[in-house]
């Protein structure tokens with residue numbers, strides 16, 4: 001058999017998906033699995049936009065322009081304006097999800113072997129994109145004790161070496177749900193300017209802020225036109241993950257024209273997805289208030305249930321739809337697999353994302369897990385009933401030392 005590449009052999013697996021075979025086996029055996037492991041919301045995609053795509057008369061499903069369908073790019077500034085962001089169609093390049101945009105931006109802005117600086121825990125796929133682009137991630141570690149607030153600018157400054165080409169934030173944050181205040185973004189922008197490096201910000205959860213810290217877009221940082229690159233997506237905004245439509249937004253057109261070279265190589269983003277995305281711009285603002293209210297209730301439910309479990313450390317996140325919590329367990333991977341393989345309560349179990357996969361620093365996150373509150377309140381309650389019992393059983397079965405217990 002021919003060999004596969006060492007690049008492929010060494011590629012990391014997604015912590016979010018790698019337990020899927022165990023979940024599949026549990027489902028095959030007839031067990032109900034509550035999926036709190038992945039950011040796939042159960043919220044309905046706005047039906048009017050779906051209907052518009054259904055009734056669009058398509059004779060030939062063509063490639064679109066590589067930078068995105070012109071009418072969609074021209075309409076997008078309407079959406080940004082409603083969110084207090086002033087951009088032109090020329091500042092936007094449509095990609096196949098934010099995922100592709102992030103990968104292309106790394107290729108366009110960093111040379112092989114250069115480094116991005118990112119707070120951890122971080123969205124695990126950044127590690128995969130960095131591997132694909134052959135660049136490094138240097139993490140600046142956030143702690144659960146501070147609700148995963150950004151470390152100080154001095155911490156970032158200390159980690160800055162000449163090979164660092166970008167600071168990369170996710171705001172609101174996946175996996176922690178932290179929302180970063182304007183003052184911190186301004187301070188990091190100053191640092192980026194001083195060192196003439198990029199400030200990449202993944203804003204795919206822009207709409208989902210529930211706390212006192214208002215969302216502040218990096219696109220509104222003054223004097224950062226050449227340094228800020230924002231990644232965006234319709235996946236979470238409209239619960240349209242399968243459309244595969246995102247964007248890179250930057251006033252640095254040299255970055256966009258470089259990304260366009262990669263975009264031309266992959267030809268075009270999905271045409272149906274873009275038709276949907278264009279129709280979604282007309283979504284009533286009431287949709288967002290309803291969806292936000294729903295997520296906020298789910299967050300409160302999850303936070304309250306977790307806080308009531310002995311030995312669990314968690315905080316109330318301000319944004320996105322995740323809670324990153326510390327559990328009274330020895331090893332998150334073992335626990336998450338055990339939940340799927342060995343645990344059942346009323347023929348149900350829970351799937352969680354092991355926390356260690358969201359860190360690049362070895363050894364961190366071993367007792368942590370990420371919960372995505374993407375299920376309705378009844379299912380979330382059932383999942384929490386399972387978890388409460390599972391923690392007790394797991395501790396007893398694994399003879400977890402009492403130091404983990406409270």
Ligand SMILES: Cc1ncc(COP(=O)(O)O)c(C=O)c1O
Pocket residue numbers: 039096097098099100123170174202204232233234235241244245246
């Ligand atoms: C922070 C973050 N960025 C990017 C993505 C991927 O977005 P897309 O579906 O647009 O590729 C996700 C998906 O979960 C995410 O959580």
